[in-house]
Amino acid sequence: xxxxxxxxxxxGPITAVRDASIEVQQGEVVAIVGGNGAGKSTLLKGIxxxxxxxxxxxxxxxxxxxxxxxxxxxxRGIALSPEGRQVFSDQSVYxxxxxxxxxxxxxxxxxxxxxxxxxxxxxxxxxxxxxxAETLSGGEQQMLAIARALMSKPKLLLLDEPSLGLAPKIxxxxxxxxxxxxxxxxxxxxxxxxxxxxxxxADRAYVLETxxxxxxxxxxxxxxxxxxxxxYLGVTHTAA
Amino acid sequence: xxxxxxxxxxxxxxxxxxYALIALSFSITFTTTKxxxxxxxxxxxxxxxxxxxxxxLLSGLAGGLTAIPGEAAAGWRYPAAxxxxxxxxxxMGVLIFLxxxxxxxxxxxxxxxxxxIGFGVILQSIGLTIWGPAPxxxxxxxxxxxxxxAGAGVRPQExxxxxSAIAIMVIFDFVMRRTRIGKAMMAxxxxxxxxxxxxxxxxxxxxxxxxxxxxxxxxxxVLIAPIASASLFMGLGFAxxxxxxxxxGGLTNPRGCIYGGFxxxxxxxxxxxxxxQWKEIVVFSLIILVLAFRPQGLFGHASIxxx
Numbered sequence: 001x002x003x004x005x006x007x008x009x010x011x012g013p014i015t016a017v018r019d020a021s022i023e024v025q026q027g028e029v030v031a032i033v034g035g036n037g038a039g040k041s042t043l044l045k046g047i048x049x050x051x052x053x054x055x056x057x058x059x060x061x062x063x064x065x066x067x068x069x070x071x072x073x074x075x076r077g078i079a080l081s082p083e084g085r086q087v088f089s090d091q092s093v094y095x096x097x098x099x100x101x102x103x104x105x106x107x108x109x110x111x112x113x114x115x116x117x118x119x120x121x122x123x124x125x126x127x128x129x130x131x132x133a134e135t136l137s138g139g140e141q142q143m144l145a146i147a148r149a150l151m152s153k154p155k156l157l158l159l160d161e162p163s164l165g166l167a168p169k170i171x172x173x174x175x176x177x178x179x180x181x182x183x184x185x186x187x188x189x190x191x192x193x194x195x196x197x198x199x200x201x202a203d204r205a206y207v208l209e210t211x212x213x214x215x216x217x218x219x220x221x222x223x224x225x226x227x228x229x230x231x232y233l234g235v236t237h238t239a240a
Numbered sequence: 241x242x243x244x245x246x247x248x249x250x251x252x253x254x255x256x257x258x259y260a261l262i263a264l265s266f267s268i269t270f271t272t273t274k275x276x277x278x279x280x281x282x283x284x285x286x287x288x289x290x291x292x293x294x295x296x297l298l299s300g301l302a303g304g305l306t307a308i309p310g311e312a313a314a315g316w317r318y319p320a321a322x323x324x325x326x327x328x329x330x331x332m333g334v335l336i337f338l339x340x341x342x343x344x345x346x347x348x349x350x351x352x353x354x355x356x357i358g359f360g361v362i363l364q365s366i367g368l369t370i371w372g373p374a375p376x377x378x379x380x381x382x383x384x385x386x387x388x389x390a391g392a393g394v395r396p397q398e399x400x401x402x403x404s405a406i407a408i409m410v411i412f413d414f415v416m417r418r419t420r421i422g423k424a425m426m427a428x429x430x431x432x433x434x435x436x437x438x439x440x441x442x443x444x445x446x447x448x449x450x451x452x453x454x455x456x457x458x459x460x461x462v463l464i465a466p467i468a469s470a471s472l473f474m475g476l477g478f479a480x481x482x483x484x485x486x487x488x489g490g491l492t493n494p495r496g497c498i499y500g501g502f503x504x505x506x507x508x509x510x511x512x513x514x515x516x517q518w519k520e521i522v523v524f525s526l527i528i529l530v531l532a533f534r535p536q537g538l539f540g541h542a543s544i545x546x547x
Binding site for chain 2: 048049050069070071074075079080082086088089090091095098099100102103104148149152
C-alpha cells in the first residue's frame, strides 16, 4: 500500500532521515520505534507531505506521491494524527471534527452521522462536543486528534507519538482504540517512543536510529530481540 | 452641548468604522499568512480613485479634475462603484500576494515588509501618472446636506459609512464562525501545516485572504472619499490609524481589531472636540500604553496549549 524507497529528508543542511526504505501492506499495523530525535516524526511528516523529500521515492497504492502536496494526499487516503496533537484549540470539538472531513464536502446529515461514529469510539468527546479544544485534557486532545484524522475516512492512518505526555491509564485506552481501528480494517503506521506497547500490537516494525533503519521484523521478534530490549524497552518499561 | 456630543460621537463612529474595516483587513492577512500588506494605504487611495472612475463611467458624465457632479453618485451608481472598487482592489491583492509576499512568506527575515512597501510606492506613482496629485471632491449618494438628529448635525455619508462597516463586520463574523470556508480560514490561521492535513489547500486560502483584505481596503477608500475627498495621499494616514486600532484591539483577534478601530475613531473625535492638536498625541500615547501593559492588545488573548 505504502512504499518508501531510499527516502532522504533534511531540515536545511541537517539530514534527519537517510536512505529509509519502508513498506506498509494493506491491513497491517506497522510500528516505527526509536529514541528521541531518531527521525521518526520527520519520516511521518515526509509521508504526509509536510516535508519535502530530498531524494528517494514515496508511492501509495502504486502511485508516485513524492511531490504531491499534503492536502491532495489527504484526499487520496493518507491521514496524519500529528505529534503534539495540534488540535485547533480555538475551535470547538465539533468544529475540529468537521474540519477533519473538510475536503469531503459531506451533507449536514452525513457529517452528523460520521461525527456520531467518532463519538461512539471516543465517548469522552461527546461530552465535550461544544467545548473549545483548548479546554480538553491532554488525553482528550489526543483522542480528538485521532478522531479528526479518522473523519477523512483514511485508508492509511499515520499516528505520531499518540502516548506522548499522557498518563499510563490514558495510554492503555488509546492503544485499545488503535487495536479496534485495526480490526475495523484501517491500515496503521504508528510512531512511538513507548516501544514495548507499540511492538506488542504491531504486525511488523522498524527500528530507526539517527535517521537510519537499523532493524526490521515482526513486532514479536523485535519485542524479544535482546538489542531492542536493551536499547528501548529497559527505559520505557515502567510506563507499561 | 448634547448636540455637539452626539455629533462628535457619530463622526467618531463613522471614522472608527473605516478604521475598523481596515484594521480587520490587516488582521485577515496577519492571522492566515503571518504577513501584512504595508501598501494597504495605497490600496485605500486606489480604491477611492477606482470608485471615482467607476462613478464617472457609469453615469456617463465628464467630471472635473477636482469635483464629481452630485448626480454621478445618485441611486445605484454609488453601490455599483463601491463593488467595482472592492473587486478591482481584491484582484490587486492577489497580485501583491503572488508577486511581493509569497516569495518571502514563511521564510526568515521580513523581506515582505519591504516588498509590499515597494509595491505601494509603485502603485502610488502609477496613480499619480493617471490621476495627478490633486484631491477630488466626491459626492455622497445621499447628498451633501446635513441631517438634524436631536439637534446634532450629521452628514448622511457618515451614516452610510457606519451602516456599511457594521454590516460587513457582522457578515464577516458570521462567515468565520458558521461556514465551512470560515472554519478553514481559522484553521489556517491556527496552523497552516495542520490545516493542510485536513485537506485544506492552504495556498488558496492565503490568496483568498489577500483578496479579501485588499478588497476591504478598496471599499474603505470609496466609503471615506465623500468625507475626506479622494486623494492619492489620503490612504497612508487611514492605514496607520487603522493599524494602530488593530494593535490596540489585538492584531490576532478580528473582533478585537474591529473594537480597536471604533475605540480609536471615537477617541480621536472626542479629543478633537477638546483640543484638535492633541488628537494624535493622545492616540499614539494610548498605543504605547497598550503595547507596554497589554502587548497582545486589549482584546487579544495569549493562547494556551496543553502539553
